[in-house]
Amino acid sequence: MLIKRKEEKFGIRFSVTDSHFPSELFNFVEDTGYLDIFKAGMKTQTCTGIIRSLQRLITILAGAWLILHTVSCKKDSTSPVPVKRTLQVWLHRVNTISKAQHFQNSYTGFELDVHYDTVVKTFIVKHDDTDTSTLTFSAWLSAITDPGRLGYWLDFKNLDADNKNLALPELLRIRQNFGLDKKVIVVESSSPSSLIKFDTLNFCTSYYIPTFDPSGITQEEELSYMNFIDENTSQYGIGTISGYYNQHGFMQKWFPQMNKLLWYLDSTDPAIKDSIIRETRKDITVEVLLVAEDY
Numbered sequence: 001m002l003i004k005r006k007e008e009k010f011g012i013r014f015s016v017t018d019s020h021f022p023s024e025l026f027n028f029v030e031d032t033g034y035l036d037i038f039k040a041g042m043k044t045q046t047c048t049g050i051i052r053s054l055q056r057l058i059t060i061l062a063g064a065w066l067i068l069h070t071v072s073c074k075k076d077s078t079s080p081v082p083v084k085r086t087l088q089v090w091l092h093r094v095n096t097i098s099k100a101q102h103f104q105n106s107y108t109g110f111e112l113d114v115h116y117d118t119v120v121k122t123f124i125v126k127h128d129d130t131d132t133s134t135l136t137f138s139a140w141l142s143a144i145t146d147p148g149r150l151g152y153w154l155d156f157k158n159l160d161a162d163n164k165n166l167a168l169p170e171l172l173r174i175r176q177n178f179g180l181d182k183k184v185i186v187v188e189s190s191s192p193s194s195l196i197k198f199d200t201l202n203f204c205t206s207y208y209i210p211t212f213d214p215s216g217i218t219q220e221e222e223l224s225y226m227n228f229i230d231e232n233t234s235q236y237g238i239g240t241i242s243g244y245y246n247q248h249g250f251m252q253k254w255f256p257q258m259n260k261l262l263w264y265l266d267s268t269d270p271a272i273k274d275s276i277i278r279e280t281r282k283d284i285t286v287e288v289l290l291v292a293e294d295y
Helices: 023-031 034-042 047-076 097-103 137-142 164-177 192-199 219-236 245-254 270-280
Strands: 003-008 011-016 088-091 109-117 122-125 151-156 185-189 204-208 240-244 259-264 286-291
Touching: 088 151, 097 137, 109 137, 109 164, 122 137, 122 164, 137 164, 151 286, 164 185, 164 192, 185 192, 192 204, 192 219, 204 219, 219 245, 240 245, 245 259, 245 270, 259 270, 270 286
Parallel strands: 088 109, 088 286, 109 151, 151 185, 185 204, 204 240, 240 259, 259 286
Antiparallel strands: 003 011, 109 122
8 A cells, every 4th residue: 555645735635546545445534534634633743743643544544444345245245145044943733722722832833724714704723624623713822821922834725816815804913913913924825826915914925835755756757846836936926935844855956045844744752853853954944844742
């Protein structure tokens, strides 16, 4: 770095003569007033004082250059750094009040199956359409001591084009009534076109990919599934996919950048589940892993 002294009528001006010295940095020092302070001091200082002032200015310039250089590196990087996430381990299929109450302090989130009932105009907690349960989602939430402590994954079994416009305001009403506006609520469906409305209102939407065992299909079938999933997610702007744990490898292979939600139900043995959890943590794109309990 070379700073050249130039005599002028009203004092001393400095200019950058080293082409490697960033001009924007010199402007920064001028804008912040450091240079004016330095020049004012030059008029009254001895030769020793001038040298010390020059040393201070050089130190300021070097420090400012380091800051600007660091910011510039981050800003211009073309290789985004993956966001580090803490894997959430939630409980699978908490479709009864008794199960919710029993495990409400053991997990940070629950997955449950819901159907929107157009007759009663609200959500019913049940897995199968033939299930005669009348348990509403609101009643289920009311039975939990602190609903705001948990995250929720709603496997929306019958979401479609006919009920999405009715289901959305009802879910918003429930979310507001229970103070869940800032909590994670996953809305999962195998109907990606119907997820769009939910995706715009701070819900985490996930496309439930077709059920298949990747180890038991041909390469042609694998490509067919990949194309089918890609078309559905790309067409409707879906950024998260969900599936069985044994589909994880397929999801990593073909959709490495997409967020993922998984469920592992093959064992309730704590040691085996811990092993699965440790393995799943290696993939930072997996946000939630569901596990099972004997209940």
